[in-house]
Amino acid sequence: MRVRHGPGQQGILQLLTAYANFVTRSPYSVQSGVLMRGSGVDGTAIEASGLVKRYAGAAALDGVDLAVRAGTVCALLGPNGAGKTTAVRVLTTLLRPDAGTARVAGADVLRESQEVRRRIGVSGQEPAVDEILGGRQNLVMFARLLGYRPAAAAERADALLDRFGLAGAGAKQVKHYSGGMRRRLDLAVTLLLAPQVLFLDEPTTGLDPRNRNEVWAAVRGLVAGGTTVLLTTQYLDEADRLADEVVVMDEGRVIAAGTPAALKARVGGERLEVVVRDAADLAAATAALAEVCDGPPEVDADAGRVGGDVARPVAALGRVLSTLTAAGVEPTDIGLRRPTLDDVFLRITGHRTGPRPDRAAEVADGTEGTDGAEVAA
Amino acid sequence: MSGATPVATGPAPLPQVLPAGRLRRAVRDGLLVARRDVSHWVREPQMILWGLAVPIVTVLLFAYVFGSGIRVPGDGDYRDFLMPGIFVQTMAFGIGETLAAVQADSAKGVTDRFRTMPIAPSAVVLGRCLAAMLYSTASLGLMVGCGLAIGWRWRGSAVDALAALGLLLLLRFALLWVGILLGLRARSAEAANAVFGLLYPVTMLSNAFVAAELMPGWLGTVVEWNPLSSSITATRMLFGNPVGTATSWPGENALVLSVVWPLVVTAVFLPLAVRAFRGLSR
Incomplete structure (x- = not known):
């Protein structure tokens, strides 16, 4: 029995599909294996x-x-x-x-x-x-x-x-x-x-x-x-x-x-971020951060934000602040931030959290539980 | 809350698992699940009252308001004609109750909780079935009382009357599996409500309130072939109530059809409902 329909169509087709699944699928696949009690061999x-x-x-x-x-x-x-x-x-x-x-x-x-x-x-x-x-x-x-x-x-x-x-x-x-x-x-x-x-x-x-x-x-x-x-x-x-x-x-x-x-360690420890109002101050902020950060600081020119990972957060914060003050730059915001899930993702995958739009649509369809596609396949 | 102290740890205080066969275990678990519904009725009896308000109001409306203008072909008493229709309608509305209860359990995750517990897979469905039949028997009893109060009587033998009640409960049993399946598949409470709304026209498109021979030709045919009409006609026959004067094939074979239809529905929907519960097709 073959039933083809889009994921949105439910109702009577779903009944047919359920029946098709019922008829065509065996409830358990048989695999070889030794029955073990408790946790596995190596704990x-x-x-x-x-x-x-x-x-x-x-x-x-x-x-x-x-x-x-x-x-x-x-x-x-x-x-x-x-x-x-x-x-x-x-x-x-x-x-x-x-x-x-x-x-x-x-x-x-x-x-x-x-x-x-x-x-x-x-x-x-x-x-x-x-x-x-x-x-x-x-x-x-x-x-x-x-x-x-x-x-x-x-x-x-x-x-x-x-x-x-x-x-x-x-x-x-x-x-x-x-x-x-x-x-x-x-x-x-x-x-x-x-x-x-x-x-x-x-x-x-x-x-x-x-x-x-x-x-x-x-x-x-x-x-x-x-x-x-x-x-x-x-x-x-x-x-x-x-x-x-x-x-x-x-x-x-x-x-x-x-x-x-x-x-x-993979994501980096705490992060020091500086935000400046004038684009002209970005270079000074970047230079100040470069002295204390583990790697080259990341610059977001549009937001006027410079940030980087720091090993000794409090000392780094003080040093950057005094460097900027000496250079006559007054940041609109400066602060320490713990890495978030978003940072983990950015480092590991190169994209931010949340499914990409095309992907999101597919997954949303999938969670609707579409047996029909499985039968048709 | 226990703070840092261990919560329910160490070697489990192993429950005294009853040494019983699988069937006995399934029946025991089923009774426990059914008892949950009984506890619901004890906790919130108003839910039962609301459930019964609809059929009682329908009886009063048709017996006293519309009934005055409805003729029974063959010159029978309208209230005698009406009550079997009401009984069948009450059984049919049971789909809605089952559907709503099953949907609510799925939405709350209670169904999944049952499914991750080491209980017989059939026990939850069995318990639902027991509770629904108990509820239906009670509500049927109440509707019989309601009928007697407005002057309805069974005119045949007591054995035939009991057979009629048996037919009604058989119909409810068959529809139970439809309700469970739809409840497990319904995505939301709104979907469940929509099905409940559909039950009205389906029960109205039967000979529950008006004989099929009084309707326009094509509509009369649809009504005669509505499986609910077979149950209604058969119930009328067994209660010795007027059945009208039509001579159609489904009308003449109502007794057989009123048994065959529910059995067919059960044969199709029971395995589907059990399978949907076990979630193997998802």
Whole structure:
């Protein structure tokens, strides 16, 4: 059965397509492999190789390899549309890759998905809890589904409510919770089984600084207890604070990986920037910066901005300021800036964050879930 | 919040996983999922009341306002003619309830949460099915009470009346899978609402309120072949209520069709819904 249609056409065609998929595709591809228990042979909690996932021809994942050691935190860093969430969905058995293999906590995500589910906890971008039920009801229900007997489920629910500072709100309907409380309840549900590997998809997006610190503290506590954590983030700062290893993704590919220190070394340390009003002062500013920067300063003539990486930021700031004052140049702005995700991208890929326009359109189509193209292909 | 102290760490306090076969486990999980819906009704009973307001208002409107001007071919009582149509409409509107609930779960990520948990893949769908049938049985009971209150009666045997209720629940069971599939595929709550809006004309384009033989020729044919009309006619027959005077093929074979249609719909949509839930085609 062949069904051809554009990504926008849904409805009845989608039914046909679903039926076609149902008829033509076998649910699992068979691969040879030895069943292993727990983490992998060399203490690897997550290992993926050659993961590919295409939507309507555009690759959301374009050959991703990953290796995360047990008991460490790995941060997938990248802008929207980089493929971070798709990677997490594949590793958490929610999405079948078009190609590639992955093992999580020693089990194959395709052939032993149920075994993987027993060993992982997943917290998505939005708190996935029942809004109508109370917080405690949520925990008890999910605990019962995970196999706890009634008394044990109640005990576990109370212990987690207590640990996440929700003991007083257990009876309250979740729809009356604040954003931070929902996040914490979501984490509590995720930890019901004390997972070996925890997946957190943008755990702090949309949280205020206080709640963000709470989530970070919880993650550190878990890692101290031996849990492996894979988190996705758009913030270099977050990856820096939490992760042992950072994997930078862009357009469905891993473009860099290493410790936060190594990554920052690659991007450069802190950056000193000077902005002047008169174009005539640019030369003086560039000369002043050249004395303290690690390399030749970058000049943005249109913005009147000169910037460069500095090894000793405070000393450099003082020296540049006095040089400029001696030369009679008064900058409109001068300051130190930590490298951002944008800087990482600029250095590694040569372009700024955010999918390029042509690419953005493809990816947007892809996320609409177009089975039709797969059938036609 | 625990600050720097470990949160739920170390060797997991392993749950006492029940030693049970896969089927038993699936049934147990399904019951747990269904219980979630029951908890919803306890928490927010007003949702049920709103859901029942529409059919009750429809009964009152047609029994007292429009019904005064609608004739039943063959000279039957209009309220006896009307109620089987209302029962079928109530079952058909169940699609909307299922769709909205399933869509909300998908949008909130609750469906994905279920799918990353080591529970039987069929349990969530089974639980949804149990809860929907429980809800439908209760609302059908309420609509029967509503009918009795306005003077509707079943004129046949009690066995036939029970068979009629069985037919209605069979229809609801079939439509459940349509609702689950559409709910899993709906991109937004707006899309779910749009489908709900479509249910009105589809149920109206049946012989629920007016006999097909009173409509213009082509429209009458469309109405006669509407699968819902078969269920309505069959329900009327079993309740001993007036069925009109038409002699069309679907009308004469209403009893058979009222069983065949739901079975066909179930055969097509049940595997699709389960497959969509497992997400294997995405």
